[in-house]
Amino acid sequence: MSADCPTIRFTVNGQDVAVETLPMKRLLDVLREDLHLTGTKEGCGEGECGSCSVRMNGELVNSCLVPVLQAEGACIQTVEGLAINGELHPLQKAFLQCGGAQCGICTPGMLMAATQLLAINPHPGMPEIREGLAGNLCRCTGFTRIFESVVAAASAETFNAQANHAR
Amino acid sequence: MRGDPHAHELIAPGSLSAVLELIASAPGEWTPIAGGTELMVAHAAGRLTSGKLISLWGIPDLRFITVNPDTIVIGAATTFRDLRIQADIATHLPLLAKSASWIGSIANQSRATIGGNLVNGSPAADSSPALLAYDAEIEIISVRGTRRIPYAHFHTGYKRNLMASDELLYAVHLPIRFAHHRQYLRKVGTRRAMAISKVALAATALVEDGSIREIRVAAASLAAFPTRLYRTEAALLGQRVDPHAIRSARTALLAEVMPIDDIRSTAEYRVRVAANLLEEFLKELQSAETPA
Numbered sequence: 252m253s254a255d256c257p258t259i260r261f262t263v264n265g266q267d268v269a270v271e272t273l274p275m276k277r278l279l280d281v282l283r284e285d286l287h288l289t290g291t292k293e294g295c296g297e298g299e300c301g302s303c304s305v306r307m308n309g310e311l312v313n314s315c316l317v318p319v320l321q322a323e324g325a326c327i328q329t330v331e332g333l334a335i336n337g338e339l340h341p342l343q344k345a346f347l348q349c350g351g352a353q354c355g356i357c358t359p360g361m362l363m364a365a366t367q368l369l370a371i372n373p374h375p376g377m378p379e380i381r382e383g384l385a386g387n388l389c390r391c392t393g394f395t396r397i398f399e400s401v402v403a404a405a406s407a408e409t410f411n412a413q414a415n416h417a418r
Numbered sequence: 419m420r421g422d423p424h425a426h427e428l429i430a431p432g433s434l435s436a437v438l439e440l441i442a443s444a445p446g447e448w449t450p451i452a453g454g455t456e457l458m459v460a461h462a463a464g465r466l467t468s469g470k471l472i473s474l475w476g477i478p479d480l481r482f483i484t485v486n487p488d489t490i491v492i493g494a495a496t497t498f499r500d501l502r503i504q505a506d507i508a509t510h511l512p513l514l515a516k517s518a519s520w521i522g523s524i525a526n527q528s529r530a531t532i533g534g535n536l537v538n539g540s541p542a543a544d545s546s547p548a549l550l551a552y553d554a555e556i557e558i559i560s561v562r563g564t565r566r567i568p569y570a571h572f573h574t575g576y577k578r579n580l581m582a583s584d585e586l587l588y589a590v591h592l593p594i595r596f597a598h599h600r601q602y603l604r605k606v607g608t609r610r611a612m613a614i615s616k617v618a619l620a621a622t623a624l625v626e627d628g629s630i631r632e633i634r635v636a637a638a639s640l641a642a643f644p645t646r647l648y649r650t651e652a653a654l655l656g657q658r659v660d661p662h663a664i665r666s667a668r669t670a671l672l673a674e675v676m677p678i679d680d681i682r683s684t685a686e687y688r689v690r691v692a693a694n695l696l697e698e699f700l701k702e703l704q705s706a707e708t709p710a
Contacts, residue, residue, distance in 0.1 A: 255427075274428035275421075275461070275471070296420065297459045298526055299612065310499065310528035316458040317529070318451070320428050321475045364524065386523020386612060 261325045263288065264332030274320035278312075279303045281319045282329060290330040290359045294388070301387030304360035305329050311367040313386075330359035333366065342366060342404040351400030353391035360387050365401045374405055421461035430473035434480060434559075437472055438586065442561040445583035448472040452480075452495050453529030455522065456538045480533070480588070483507070488594050491557075494533025494587040498545075502527065510594045513548035513603040513620055520544060520605060523612055533587040536569075539577040539643055540614075542682075546644030547620030548603055550636030552592050559588035566591065573643035599624050599632070600706055602699040606691055608682070615639050616683035619695040623654075625707055630654050635699075639683075640675040640692055649674040650696065659704040667700060668693045 260269045263286060270285050282288045282305070294302030296315050303314040306328040333340035342365050345351065352358040361384060368375055368383030375383065380401050389397060428451070431437050441448050449468035451457050452475055460466040474480055480495035485506045492501070498518040501507050508515040521527055521535070521544045535545045536556070546569075554569040558581055569590070572579050581587065599622040607613030617639045624632040633654050635647045653670035657663040677688035 273423040274430075275423040275426045277423075277458070277462075296462045298455055298522070301523065301525060304525055307528075311525045312528050313525045315462065316454045318428055318454060318458065318471075318473075320430055321454070321473055323430070324476075367524065383524060386525050 257320075259319055259323050261322045261327055263327045264329060270319070272319060275318045277315050278305070278307075278317040278319050278322050278327070279314040281322075282314060282327075288329050288331050292356050292359055294356065294360075299386075299388070300357070301360040301364060301384075302357055304363040304387065306363055306367055309370070311364055328363070328366075330362055333362060340366070341407045342369070342400070345400040345404035345407060346397070349400040349403055350396045351392065353389075357387055357389040357391075361389065361397055365404070368401070369405060375401070377402075421464050421466055426461070426466060426469060426471055428471045428473060430476070432477065434477055434586075437474065437477070438559065438561050438584075440472060441586065442584040450474050450537075450586060452531040452534045453497060455526050455530040456534060474531075474533075474586075481531075485510075486594075490592045490594060492532055492590045492592070494536075494589060495531045496533075498527040498530050498532070498535075499524075501532065510596070511548070511552060511592055513551060513601050513622075514545065514592070516603050517544045517548045517605075517620075532590060536572065536590070537579065537581075537587050539573055539579055541576070541641065541643055542615045542618070542639045543644050544605070544615065544618070544638070547618050547636040547638050549590065549592070550644060550646050551601070551603070551620035551622045551634045552596060553634060555591040556587065557589040557591060558585045560585040564588060570646050573645070576642040578643075596622055600699075600703050602695075602702065604695050604698070605638075606695070614682060617677070617688045617692050617695070619692055619699070621696075621699045623699075623703055625659070625703060628658050628707055630657055630659065630703075635671075635696065637675065637692060640677045640688060642676075647671060647674050654700075659700055659707060664697055664700045664704075667696055671696055 256271045258269050258271050282291050292302040294300035298313045298316045305314045307325050342362050364384050364387050380398050448470050451471045474495050480493045482493040483504050484491040498521045501518040535543050549569050555566050556569045556572050557566050574580050602621040605615045605618040607615050615638055619637050621635045623630055633651050635650050638644045650671045653666045671693050677685040679685050
């Protein structure tokens with residue numbers, strides 16, 4: 252049994268971090284316990300529910316299934332990285348406005364999956380939204396308000412982009 | 419319940435040659451781990467028995483899609499997302515693109531690899547029926563060199579394959595020659611997303627002058643490992659697609675498959691649905707041959 256703890260370096264929300272930890276420790280646990288970023292939640296712990304979704308090098312992953320050694324050198328984005336200087340991300344605003352969050356356990360994962368979706372497809376239709384969030388389970392909302400939140404954010408992003416462009 | 423990270427060593431040598439040398443120096447001691455969508459689930463449940471794991475994630479020599487004039491070669495650590503976004507896969511191997519799109523969720527597809535899917539050897543493996551219907555070959559590598567075998571010979575039993583303990587799955591080779599084949603793939607699961615198949619069937623067939631000149635039918639969840647249905651194929655080869663041929667093919671399939679009852683479905687349901695899927699494919703063949 253190895254107890255060696257190498258130093259593993261990566262970036263989280265644009266900040267360089269170095270963590271001395273067990274290579275097989277889950278990225279989820281390193282985020283929550285070592286880096287105190289508790290926005291990322293644990294639901295099932297086996298890749299079925301999406302509560303622990305984060306973005307790793309621009310792709311959506313379940314952080315409960317990533318041994319932290321495989322995050323060496325990676326760029327990780329968590330829900331804490333969505334708001335910029337206290338200004339909520341359009342998706343976060345939309346979830347608030349549309350009632351897309353209730354108990355909140357699935358919300359960080361939903362936001363990250365939706366962020367990934369809009370990064371690839373800024374104007375998703377309902378089938379794309381449903382597919383993009385299919386790995387994220389919610390037991391409160393019945394999903395409709397979450398889908399509506401993504402639709403609202405996608406239109407808001409268009410609006411913001413146009414507004415910025417016009418400026 | 420939760421696995422103990424102290425109980426498992428994990429190293430990342432970073433190159434294919436370093437991985438091969440290490441596994442050759444201690445055959446059977448190291449378990450390769452790529453995207454972890456299988457092994458980390460076992461780890462979470464405290465079921466991961468391997469004490470020593472060697473990471474294949476981030477090794478460029480294993481993650482590639484090469485398009486040649488008459489073949490496509492896919493590196494073992496290519497993710498299902500890689501397969502979904504590569505246009506040549508959708509063009510030349512649409513059944514593989516389709517199966518990549520229904521493996522788990524987007525987050526699973528970002529990490530799960532085609533090599534992992536095959537080496538893990540689940541009877542329900544999502545990519546397997548398509549690879550069998552496309553007559554894929556598997557390239558295996560070790561410090562001793564490489565060898566190629568038909569994928570149809572790869573699985574030898576439940577979660578068993580014919581790789582030696584110092585070998586690694588290197589690539590999947592697929593011929594580009596199915597443009598004129600009728601192609602079919604359907605998975606039946608509990609829901610559209612995230613479900614493990616109760617049964618899945620893939621097929622490719624070439625029909626000339628009204629008769630089946632070439633056919634491959636492959637299934638998941640109907641035996642201890644994903645498999646071609648050779649007797650069903652034999653019942654159809656050279657035949658005209660008519661109600662008689664469809665009945666004979668159903669009979670051949672029912673005699674050939676050996677599904678089990680398990681947590682996801684029953685043997686009876688699997689057999690009946692598999693025969694229905696085959697009939698659906700054959701009726702597509704029939705209608706494609708009958709001018710409207």
